Amino acid sequence: MLRMGGGSARMGGGGAAGFGDIFGSMFGGGAPGGRRGGARRQTARRGQDLEVEVTLSFDQAMAGAEVPVTLERREACAMCSGSGARAGSSPRLCSACDGRGSVTHDVGGFSIPEECPQCGGQGTVIDDPCPDCRGTGTRVVERRIRVRIPAGAKDGTRIKLKGKGGAGMRGGPAGDLHVLTRVMPSAIxxxxxxxxxxxxxxxxxxxxxxxxxxxxxxxxxxxxxxxxxxxxxxxxxxxxxxxxxxxxxxxxxxxxxxxxxxxxxLTDKQTEALRAFSDLDTDDPRARLFT
Ligand SMILES: [Zn+2]
Ligand SMILES: [Zn+2]
CATH class of the missing domain: 2.60.260.20 (Urease metallochaperone UreE, N-terminal domain)
Structure with missing residues (x-):
């Protein structure tokens, strides 16, 4: 989870290993003995989860609010529409592995699968990479988005906005954006x-x-x-x-x-009235203390 503070955000240089990375290493990366199939996405990777903190006035938290949030988020590259190939071209199926992402070697009669060295397990090759994203298909951009905070948010409430985190890689789903609400105290x-x-x-x-x-x-x-x-x-x-x-x-x-x-x-009249009241008061409020 990438953590951002104070409504605006910085993104670390890939140092924060999010859930997406774990997911990716579990399910991506050229599993051996895979089924045959043309455009298998070998390295589909879920996007990074992001967290942003917003501070609300008490009234905003009670009424619900739409607040602007600035964050740096990985998004599909606008230039190549996320393909990674230069606009006008498209990635081609890897000829070395026929798009499977893995190749097999015969070792002593056994077929040992390994990641295709030609495409790095991706199944496709980009001959002419998009200059904007250098073939990755995604770019980190600064975005100012409006986040809807529901009425009743508490100090420390975490609201999950599904799919509003970083873009997934190679067809993987986007990560989530978690909004942590801080609520200012009320005077009343x-x-x-x-x-x-x-x-x-x-x-x-x-x-x-x-x-x-x-x-x-x-x-x-x-x-x-x-x-x-x-x-x-x-x-x-x-x-x-x-x-x-x-x-x-x-x-x-x-x-x-x-x-x-x-x-x-007290005014003189009030004093007089209270004394009159006191003279009539027969209760001893301290009686319990001496039993
Ligand atoms: Zn691009
Ligand atoms: Zn290949």
Missing amino acids: FTRKGDDLVIEVPITFAEAALGAKVEVPTLDGRVAITVPAGSQDGRTLRVPGKGAPKLSGKGSGSLLAKIRVTVPSS
């Missing part, structure tokens, strides 16, 4: 799975008496009912108002965490 919401946690400050009076308070969601406000006698830290669940699920099926919940606030200054 904290993500917990598919749920969104929001801290909701309420006054002591609202907590004690109960209240209907408005809280923001991803799409407008909702009114939540704080039951009378709610303690600090109580969490109220609003189903369906959390983060969109990556599966595309619904959303998590909004978890409204009540934070009881204490006024930092």
Whole structure:
């Protein structure tokens, strides 16, 4: 897997051995005793898997976004349409192996197959190579593509775009492009799975008496009912108002965490009222500490 950072990418000089290389060495390269057949592709090789990292704002991640990504990717050569032969010409079947890619030697009565020295196991020979790709049929080009990020992407989500990686060689399939999403934090919401946690400050009076308070969601406000006698830290669940699920099926919940606030200054009248309240309050909140 070739790793790219920060939305733009560099490609190492073939140092990163991708899955394609392993695949290629397993299934390519002139297997001995192959069937006869004209245009066998002896060295079909899957293209390289690429990875690119994109950074999204919290809102982009929630809504889904189409983001531009710059990457260096091996693609079929535009000049020769991937054939490797100069435009106007085409590769010819190797006469030494008749296109099979392997030739046999008789050693003491045994037929030992070996890679055709004429075509290097490819079955075809290019007499007049394409000058753009020097006969390889592919070129590494810098591409700016737009990548669709589905709603609900998390920090660290890997999205696989099948076939958007490097081009395959000699008819091999293209590799995949993996998009790793980084999501900036929100000033208001904290993500917990598919749920969104929001801290909701309420006054002591609202907590004690109960209240209907408005809280923001991803799409407008909702009114939540704080039951009378709610303690600090109580969490109220609003189903369906959390983060969109990556599966595309619904959303998590909004978890409204009540934070009881204490006024930092009081008017004379408020002080008077609170003292009157306090005089009537017979509960000892610390009774449990001394049992
Ligand atoms: Zn070419
Ligand atoms: Zn050959």
